[in-house]
Amino acid sequence: MILILIVLSVLGFALLNVFAKKTWQTALSLVLGAVFVISLVALMANLTYHFGMEKEVTSKTTELVSSGDSDRFDLLLYQPLGDGTEKVYLYKTDADQDEPKQTGTDKVTNVVETGADEAQLTADTTRWVYQSDVYRFLFGIADNEGEYVERTNTFSVPDSWAVLSVDQAKKLASLAEExxxxxxxxxxxxxxxxxxxxxxxxxxxxxxxxxxxxxxxxxxxxxxxxxxxxxxxxx
Incomplete structure (x- = not known):
């Protein structure tokens, strides 16, 4: 809708300035010019600063099973990236799962909490949504509703679980066998x-x-x- 306002205001402003002979026509052309400027500024603010939008957080909690293959150990695994300050966590939500899933790296924060009664993952995902139907009607053509902002993964595990890197888990299995x-x-x-x-x-x-x-x-x-x-x- 905002693009239609911009186009119509430009056309109206141009036509009235060409053919304007009366005071009300000149005044109307100025109003249309103001509509054009305001609409253009609002559109740029929406595209750049998410004007008319707000952040919405959705939460999903999933039960976890051990990431490892051993029946003797309950593990939550991770793979260090770069200098080790960033980690990708490997987790399973089903005992029949062949390969573990992994957390993303695009604006993702991973938190591990111990002392839980049961192992579970809570994923809090933040996205941009419109504040009202009016803003959605005006700027919906931008197709930016639901735009991803960030995600926080909170892994809650019992004290009996071990949180290890993939290499540490391999070492643990070797030590247990020895x-x-x-x-x-x-x-x-x-x-x-x-x-x-x-x-x-x-x-x-x-x-x-x-x-x-x-x-x-x-x-x-x-x-x-x-x-x-x-x-x-x-x-």
Missing amino acids: QADTMKTEGQAYVQEKMQAALMADPTMDESEQQAKIAEYTAAYQAEAMQKLVEEAKK
């Missing part, structure tokens, strides 16, 4: 020692209670061993 036998032996010894202490503290513990304690101590050892492997993989 130390598998040692970890098994140490794990059995750890659980046995803990169970002996628990039985001394409560000799009346029944079978189900003992099994629950074994599961608890096994999980505790695995978490501790995992943390040590992760720290070594990061070196």
